[in-house]
Amino acid sequence: MTTLDPDKLVFIDESGFDTKMTRRFGRAARGAPCVGAVPHGHWRNNTFIAGLRSDRIDAPMLIEGAMDGDAFCAWVEQMLAPTLREGDIVIP
Template identity: 40%
Template sequence: CYKKQGKPVVYLDESGFAHDRPRTHGYAARGQRCWGTQDGQAKGRTNVIGALLGTVLMAVGLFFCSINSDVFYAWVTQRLLPTLPPH
């Protein structure tokens, strides 16, 4: 186990969020119908990858594309590994 050997453990996570979220509910006066439109074809998404070493958030990267193995590999080799402390 790495912790028993005194080596740090780095936790990684990836998440994403839409730039525009259509509203599915609204408000109207009692007894009146709520009218509106929603764009089901809203575009735009930002993905985030980050690492946690102890209590330090590090190597956070924002991506305006889908995260595939090539993007993840580039993030690991170009952002994460250069910022890790030497152990």
């Protein structure tokens, strides 16, 4: 029976978000003002990608817009590959 060493696993995680997802209204105690900062005028999609290990995050990158093939290949070559060691298993 073969077992996997959790320290050798690298999971690729990609998450997207939009700054328009910010709430326009907040909560405060009755009679108290609700004060907070919200990004203004930057309504774009963003993508965050990273390699997740059992003990850390490797090669985090944030890009404006959606991830495409060229951006993904550049991330793998320039950011993820240098962090990999012999025996690592990358799981997309």
